[in-house]
Amino acid sequence: MGLYKNRIVVKVGTSSLTNEIGENNLRSFDRLACVLSDIQNLGYEIILVSSGAIAVGANKLRMKTRPSSLRLKQAAAAVGQCSIMYLYDKFFSDYDKTIAQILLNAEDMEVEEKKENLINTFDALLEMGIIPIVNENDSVSYTEIQSADRLFGDNDMLSAIVAVLCRAQKLIILSDIDGFYDRDPRLYANAELIQQVTTIDENLQSLAGGAGSRRGTGGMKTKLDAAKLATAQGIDTIVTNGKNPSALYDIVKGEQIGTLFVGKA
Ligand SMILES: Nc1ncnc2c1ncn2[C@@H]1O[C@H](COP(=O)(O)OP(=O)(O)O)[C@@H](O)[C@H]1O
Numbered sequence: 001m002g003l004y005k006n007r008i009v010v011k012v013g014t015s016s017l018t019n020e021i022g023e024n025n026l027r028s029f030d031r032l033a034c035v036l037s038d039i040q041n042l043g044y045e046i047i048l049v050s051s052g053a054i055a056v057g058a059n060k061l062r063m064k065t066r067p068s069s070l071r072l073k074q075a076a077a078a079v080g081q082c083s084i085m086y087l088y089d090k091f092f093s094d095y096d097k098t099i100a101q102i103l104l105n106a107e108d109m110e111v112e113e114k115k116e117n118l119i120n121t122f123d124a125l126l127e128m129g130i131i132p133i134v135n136e137n138d139s140v141s142y143t144e145i146q147s148a149d150r151l152f153g154d155n156d157m158l159s160a161i162v163a164v165l166c167r168a169q170k171l172i173i174l175s176d177i178d179g180f181y182d183r184d185p186r187l188y189a190n191a192e193l194i195q196q197v198t199t200i201d202e203n204l205q206s207l208a209g210g211a212g213s214r215r216g217t218g219g220m221k222t223k224l225d226a227a228k229l230a231t232a233q234g235i236d237t238i239v240t241n242g243k244n245p246s247a248l249y250d251i252v253k254g255e256q257i258g259t260l261f262v263g264k265a
């Protein structure tokens with residue numbers, strides 16, 4: 001079965017949704033809602049995979065640092081998920097859009113019947129012009145936030161799984177950096193952006209480091225894993241900076257922005 005040529009999955013990380021002191025980055029929520037709504041108005045179907053529940057919850061609960069115990073992470077996620085959906089609902093409403101929340105566990109992908117139901121739910125929402133917003137169901141699942149034996153790995157991988165499940169044509173991962181460099185630019189000033197990647201092999205994977213901020217998790221390693229999964233199904237995957245969501249207009253038109261991992265034909 002082919003891909004839906006106007007269907008796009010966008011993933012946004014915690015570091016784009018919160019600021020340096022851990023507060024909500026309201027401008028980021030608003031700009032993202034505006035650009036995604038506008039792109040939907042151009043005739044695209046949009047699915048947003050959004051992180052941020054734990055960090056936003058920890059901030060709301062006035063925890064001084066990101067919680068380290070599983071129970072506190074899950075509690076923070078339960079609080080934060082509410083807040084991020086409230087913010088998305090508020091900003092998307094300004095642009096006359098309806099959103100929906102889908103929280104997933106790894107098991108939801110493993111049982112064929114559940115998987116089919118999930119695909120039907122996405123299709124029904126998209127047919128009605130609704131923008132589904134997806135996160136891992138952190139409060140009941142610990143695969144992403146704790147376990148070493150992970151299916152999702154983190155939301156980068158979740159976004160690739162959703163893109164494959166929904167047969168999206170593009171996966172756009174918004175990060176806190178302009179794309180994939182030949183080494184971590186936070187550690188090496190002379191790092192250079194790689195504009196296009198056709199093969200994700202061990203050599204390339206050795207260039208990817210971990211998270212760049214205390215708020216992000218996974219770093220480029222999980223983005224490469226996600227790109228590998230999605231491109232294997234023919235889905236073009238783009239990693240670019242979430243600071244400038246307007247770049248999404250150019251990306252949907254096929255212009256070169258950030259790093260493009262080319263989907264295999
Ligand atoms: N080769 C690389 N190219 C670009 N960034 C890299 C690379 N290796 C490691 N990184 C780090 O990955 C970070 C982005 O991932 P992450 O911290 O998980 O943030 P986010 O959740 O916003 O995507 C960058 O800030 C950077 O420090």
Ligand SMILES: N[C@@H](CCC(=O)OP(=O)(O)O)C(=O)O
Nearest residue numbers: 014051052053054154155217
């Ligand atoms: N599900 C977690 C997100 C975990 C995660 O992958 O975060 P990020 O590296 O910011 O995409 C949350 O909402 O806090």
